[in-house]
Amino acid sequence: MNILLVGIMLVFIGVMPSWAQGDPAAVPWNQLSPGEQQLLQRFSDSWDQLPPRKQQRLRKGAQQWGTMTPEERQEAKQRFKQWRALPPEQQQQMRERFQQFRQLPLEQRESVRNARRWFRSLPPEQRKELREKFQTMSPEERRAYRRELRRQYGGNGGNQAPEGTSSR
Template sequence: MSALALGLLLASQAAAHDARGDRPHDHGPTPVPAGVRVPAWNELSPGQQAALARLRDDWDQLPASRRVRALEWVERKARWEAMTPEQREKLRAGARNFHDLPPELREKMRASLRALRTLPAEEQRALRKRWHDMSPEQRRAWLQTGGPAISPPPADAD
């Protein structure tokens, strides 16, 4: 995964938080999607129970939003631990790249990702491939005009 793709991934997560009206580090309630039932302690897998052992005594009394956030943390931790050191470094580099963008470009990237998620899967793949095939300068120019799913790529990106 390229560093800029990682930046896009992080921006999509930030956009998801923004769409819910919170921020990534906001510790307010995490909404529980309609129809989702949060498991009781005895319904958790042994791996989940091990990772959440410090919450064992309180689990069944915790608000559903807190349990959802804890289960999301367990999933993110497992994905992180499954990554190779190279993948982890690419993720870190992508986070640094996104953080180093000027605020207006970060917002354009978030808007582009929101728009991208509304497209059919095949179009999303095509735009992501095109993005990955571009140089960092071409990507920045595309973002300045709106970004993937919002504006056409710059003329020099063909």
């Protein structure tokens, strides 16, 4: 009876880390929708060997791609092309910044998103001017300038110029 109890405990201990991490279950290739299979075709031979978390990330990306407009898809392709052209060090730096962003409180993440929306709504020449201006400013001047932009564009409104404008 003790051997059975030890065996059950070992099985439980072996399974417990995956429960604690909330690992998603692997999804067999044949259970993907035809659209997912088409978008993820390059992974078809190795799909079953991929970790479940990677499968889920790929599926989520395929689902997002399916909901994009042609313009959004073109923009995403362009961003990916720019990403691949970056040196590995800069890619790593961007990954780290993204991790920092994901750890921000929801309110701050939304503020950064609003800043990005506002910045991207500007004409290209104005964005270029702002980037050049920020590059020549000290951190204190940047903070003061961001405060002025927030005051000028309405504080917490959707078109505000929040903190994130200095990262470019």
